[in-house]
Amino acid sequence: MGALEKTVKRITGLDEAAMAAARRRQDTLTKPLGSLGRLEEISVHLAGIFAQPIPIPRGKTIILGAADHGVADEGVSAYPREVTAQMVLNFLRGGAGINVLARYVGAEVVVVDAGVAAELPSHPALHSAKVGWGTANIARGPAMSREQAIRAVESGISIAEEAIARGADLIGTGDMGIANTTPSSAIVAAITGREPEVVTGKGTGISEEGLRHKAGVVRQALEVNHPNPSDALDVLAKVGGFEIGLLAGVILGTAASRRVAVLDGFISGAAALIAHGICPRAGDYLVASHLSAEPGHQAVLSNLGLKPLLNLDLRLGEGTGAALSMLVIEAAARCLAEMATFADAGVSEKKAEET
Amino acid sequence: MGALEKTVKRITGLDEAAMAAARRRQDTLTKPLGSLGRLEEISVHLAGIFAQPIPIPRGKTIILGAADHGVADEGVSAYPREVTAQMVLNFLRGGAGINVLARYVGAEVVVVDAGVAAELPSHPALHSAKVGWGTANIARGPAMSREQAIRAVESGISIAEEAIARGADLIGTGDMGIANTTPSSAIVAAITGREPEVVTGKGTGISEEGLRHKAGVVRQALEVNHPNPSDALDVLAKVGGFEIGLLAGVILGTAASRRVAVLDGFISGAAALIAHGICPRAGDYLVASHLSAEPGHQAVLSNLGLKPLLNLDLRLGEGTGAALSMLVIEAAARCLAEMATFADAGVSEKKAEET
Numbered sequence: 001m002g003a004l005e006k007t008v009k010r011i012t013g014l015d016e017a018a019m020a021a022a023r024r025r026q027d028t029l030t031k032p033l034g035s036l037g038r039l040e041e042i043s044v045h046l047a048g049i050f051a052q053p054i055p056i057p058r059g060k061t062i063i064l065g066a067a068d069h070g071v072a073d074e075g076v077s078a079y080p081r082e083v084t085a086q087m088v089l090n091f092l093r094g095g096a097g098i099n100v101l102a103r104y105v106g107a108e109v110v111v112v113d114a115g116v117a118a119e120l121p122s123h124p125a126l127h128s129a130k131v132g133w134g135t136a137n138i139a140r141g142p143a144m145s146r147e148q149a150i151r152a153v154e155s156g157i158s159i160a161e162e163a164i165a166r167g168a169d170l171i172g173t174g175d176m177g178i179a180n181t182t183p184s185s186a187i188v189a190a191i192t193g194r195e196p197e198v199v200t201g202k203g204t205g206i207s208e209e210g211l212r213h214k215a216g217v218v219r220q221a222l223e224v225n226h227p228n229p230s231d232a233l234d235v236l237a238k239v240g241g242f243e244i245g246l247l248a249g250v251i252l253g254t255a256a257s258r259r260v261a262v263l264d265g266f267i268s269g270a271a272a273l274i275a276h277g278i279c280p281r282a283g284d285y286l287v288a289s290h291l292s293a294e295p296g297h298q299a300v301l302s303n304l305g306l307k308p309l310l311n312l313d314l315r316l317g318e319g320t321g322a323a324l325s326m327l328v329i330e331a332a333a334r335c336l337a338e339m340a341t342f343a344d345a346g347v348s349e350k351k352a353e354e355t
Numbered sequence: 356m357g358a359l360e361k362t363v364k365r366i367t368g369l370d371e372a373a374m375a376a377a378r379r380r381q382d383t384l385t386k387p388l389g390s391l392g393r394l395e396e397i398s399v400h401l402a403g404i405f406a407q408p409i410p411i412p413r414g415k416t417i418i419l420g421a422a423d424h425g426v427a428d429e430g431v432s433a434y435p436r437e438v439t440a441q442m443v444l445n446f447l448r449g450g451a452g453i454n455v456l457a458r459y460v461g462a463e464v465v466v467v468d469a470g471v472a473a474e475l476p477s478h479p480a481l482h483s484a485k486v487g488w489g490t491a492n493i494a495r496g497p498a499m500s501r502e503q504a505i506r507a508v509e510s511g512i513s514i515a516e517e518a519i520a521r522g523a524d525l526i527g528t529g530d531m532g533i534a535n536t537t538p539s540s541a542i543v544a545a546i547t548g549r550e551p552e553v554v555t556g557k558g559t560g561i562s563e564e565g566l567r568h569k570a571g572v573v574r575q576a577l578e579v580n581h582p583n584p585s586d587a588l589d590v591l592a593k594v595g596g597f598e599i600g601l602l603a604g605v606i607l608g609t610a611a612s613r614r615v616a617v618l619d620g621f622i623s624g625a626a627a628l629i630a631h632g633i634c635p636r637a638g639d640y641l642v643a644s645h646l647s648a649e650p651g652h653q654a655v656l657s658n659l660g661l662k663p664l665l666n667l668d669l670r671l672g673e674g675t676g677a678a679l680s681m682l683v684i685e686a687a688a689r690c691l692a693e694m695a696t697f698a699d700a701g702v703s704e705k706k707a708e709e710t
Binding site (some may be wrong): 029032034037078090095103104203309310311330331334340346350351 | 434445448454458669682689699703704
């Protein structure tokens with residue numbers, strides 16, 4: 001049995017008893033019933049994930065997968081392909097958005113070369129898991145072989161496991177890859193059945209004309225490759241990307257270890273669809289951090305039954321939304337753990353409803 | 356000239372030059388143009404408030420006004436009136452939601468007795484600014500005199516100034532007062548012209564029948580008192596509350612000192628309408644932290660032209676939403692200050708648009 005199959009077998013459901021205990025405790029805390037809204041929901045979700053009635057997540061890690069995409073040749077991105085490798089260097093020097101936000105929230109950033117089309121320097125914060133030098137052009141044929149798809153996913157599983165071994169309880173997904181909204185749109189269209197035009201957006205900022213062209217490329221990728229929507233590994237291999245496969249593995253590895261997979265935006269959402277396709281129960285371990293400005297992201301969240309925590313019109317990727325939302329998740333856990341109960345505080349409870 | 360009038364005279368507009376400089380810097384940072392969405396907008400707003408091209412807010416304070424409301428006699432709240440004083444004691448012991456969240460975000464909490472109908476113990480974290488032992492019942496007559504309204508507002512100004520003198524750059528507004536959604540709905544209806552039924556909600560959790568009764572009480576308060584919508588102090592005196600006046604003053608004092616007034620939910624929103632009515636320019640210094648589950652809150656935000664940062668279905672008050680959103684505000688400032696530029700990082704910029 002391969003690492004992927006073993007990991008999938010380890011993914012079990014949420015702990016209902018811990019969730020019920022957390023819910024009961026919420027109702028004794030000194031606030032009107034339900035008045036902390038989604039913070040209460042998150043705290044109960046965390047209880048189910050960690051199997052603890054009063055969960056306290058500790059370490060935070062962003063796993064940032066970087067890779068190149070052959071479909072960049074079709075002119076689908078506003079930025080030249082070499083930006084992928086340049087941004088990896090920027091991540092390693094600490095100058096990118098994710099570096100700033102991860103420092104602010106106290107999260108570690110693990111940068112992973114899942115398939116950048118360049119030789120990258122060795123660096124303590126750079127994990128090499130190169131499956132190839134960029135994918136093939138999905139407008140002409142499959143992105144990668146099924147074996148490569150499995151390799152990308154299994155790399156993600158082991159990198160998540162290493163982060164968890166170092167103490168991470170919240171694992172955020174991040175991505176960097178010029179043109180990677182194109183395979184993400186193809187995955188979302190393939191799995192959710194939406195039209196390419198509905199789930200394709202302007203990515204880093206192309207024109208209206210560029211957008212029409214990009215949606216056409218997505219449509220062509222689906223027509224050329226015929227991905228099988230009920231076989232997520234087939235979808236990943238045919239129209240995906242190396243970093244997307246890696247992040248799908250990160251989600252599966254995180255779920256198998258009963259930790260929280262904090263999804264970033266659209267590319268992470270495409271990875272979540274792949275992970276969910278491989279193992280639907282992994283969906284129980286997902287928290288959606290934010291609603292991306294990319295139009296396909298809502299389709300992802302609806303498909304997975306997720307509601308984003310933040311709505312800040314972010315469309316940067318890198319795990320920036322995931323990093324920020326970790327603060328909301330921690331705050332939710334703190335409220336459950338630290339608030340006084342009505343009994344402790346000597347506060348009167350709600351009046352009996354008059355009838 | 357009174358303290359209120361002097362403060363209003365000190366409130367001037369945002370610094371347009373600093374905002375333009377911040378906007379220019381955003382466009383040189385290593386990310387697709389505009390891809391940090393609202394974080395970019397906030398950073399530019401902060402530049403205008405602090406009159407600095409790269410603003411870094413430091414200290415954070417929540418000013419939590421507590422008071423009682425005569426209209427509680429009409430049975431408009433799910434909780435008995437003594438909960439106001441009991442919760443003040445809970446704030447002082449650190450057991451309430453705002454205590455937990457303020458600790459988490461590193462904010463000081465200043466609890467202010469603006470008019471609690473009980474003798475409260477002296478305590479280093481409790482500021483006494485009692486304007487009365489609860490307001491009069493607005494369903495029967497005015498809440499307070501115009502002199503009391505001015506006194507409440509001026510207390511808020513001086514408490515904000517003290518917090519700023521101690522180093523606060525972000526001032527969050529918080530409230531506690533059993534029945535205080537009722538005067539807030541009355542203020543919102545009076546100033547925005549919406550029907551009482553549209554801007555009255557379930558507060559701490561009353562029944563559908565209770566909600567109909569409460570909206571009727573709001574309507575009655577408006578009919579009995581005839582507040583003048585173009586005279587915000589008249590609205591405050593006729594149908595407001597002591598903590599609402601205090602928070603209006605906090606906003607004015609914060610704006611006069613060029614700091615950020617971080618609004619919590621519905622009651623803070625009613626206070627912001629009063630502050631804005633007294634001095635429209637104070638609106639430039641407001642950041643809306645979250646969209647409350649109270650239906651009238653959207654009317655407040657529309658009226659003030661504000662967009663909330665968080666949408667977490669909170670309806671606790673106390674400044675909980677303000678505390679959480681301070682993290683988003685700080686993160687926004689950090690991105691502007693700390694991200695590398697394209698030139699520094701050697702990252703290629705956007706391709707020229709093909710024509």
